[in-house]
Amino acid sequence: MKIISDIKPKRGSLVDCRIQSFCDMVGYYKKSFILPYYCFGIGEGLAFCYWQERRTKIPLIVMIGRKIDVERIFTRKIGLKLSVFYPNKYNAADNNQDLINLIDNDIPVIADVDRFYLDYINELYGKKHFGLHSVLVVGYRIKDEVEFALYDFVSENLIWYPSNKLYLARISNWQPFAPKGRIYTMSISNEVTRLYDEKLIRDAIVSNCKSLLTPNATSGVLAMKLLGEEIKKLRTYANIQKNNHLINLQLRMINLYLREYEPTQTFYRMIYAYFLKEASQVGNLSILEEFACEFEEIASKWKKLSENLEIKTRLEEKLYICGEELIKLSVLEESVLKRLQNALIN
DSSP states (O other): OEEOTTOOOOOOSOOOHHHHHHHHHHHHHHSSOOOHHHHHHHTTOEEEEEEEEOSSSSOEEEEEEEOTTHHHHHHHHTTEEEEEEOOSSOOHHHHHHHHHHHHHTTOOEEEEEOGGGOHHHHHHHOSOOOSOEEEEEEEEEESSSEEEEEEOTTOSSOEEEEHHHHHHHHHOOOSSSOOTTOEEEEEEOOOOSOSSOHHHHHHHHHHHHHHHHSOOSSBHHHHHHHHHHHHHHGGGGTTSHHHHHHHHHHHHHHHHHHHTSSTTSSTTHHHHHHHHHHHTTSTTOTTHHHHHHHHHHHHHHHHHHHHHHHHOOOHHHHHHHHHHHHHHHHHHHHHHHHHHHHHHHO
16 A cells, blocks of 8 residues: 655635646645646636537537646646656556556656546536546555545545546546546656746736637637627527437537536636736736636626526527627627736736
């Protein structure tokens, strides 16, 4: 039996599982607690992007509100090297041994997993596939079979989980976001003098604003507007019975991305508001507090959109609300982001 005992996870702030796992590991190497929404902001996490996923049985639009590589950007900025590994062989014994070897050398491991195979998650949220989930593996014990000690965002307590079930969660090929056995480790590459640094914060916010404001058909505020327009056009087909199932399925998937895959149910906008409020306490950045309030208001509108998709019954009405609100949110976010960027540049 071996447990890396120096890892002391803290909970209380609403973030997603990946950010929480990475913050727990950063705390281990930096010997200090990192607020997860600070990781999100410095990692330039706020985003809007969508694409049509063609690897599923039915092509559906995937819509996400965060950059996929938030954690890689954040760890690089604070002087940690993030390494990503894929398994050489897809069998349980070799994959288990890879984890055991790392833990024996006091190296904690982040593993990408499909939520569908995690019983303790299913008890809380229902049994659904979601391959962008992550857990922090910090120990193992061998009884009749190997069990691994995990930290997950749902609890500060260790979770002992059977290796055979963890293996299934790790090698899932469910699309989008198939884990495919990915694991992550960290090491110290160079030191930065201060984590809460005014220039670090300014540069991260300006970079995030620029990425969202850059005209792009599949990402940023323009993409939000274009998607809204396309969804409104679907009302033309809503009266054709054979189309209704597919259109309803697409709306349910969009609502899943809003309601269940991010704990504040605001498409990460509330998490960014938390980051701005925290960052406003650093140096001469007090102006960020008023922008934090504006993002709280934006967050409430994203949550309201999700609630409307949940309660409305007429398909045409849901399509109109979804499309119209995305267009309004694109205009609002563009205005706020431009002012935020100018406030930090000038």
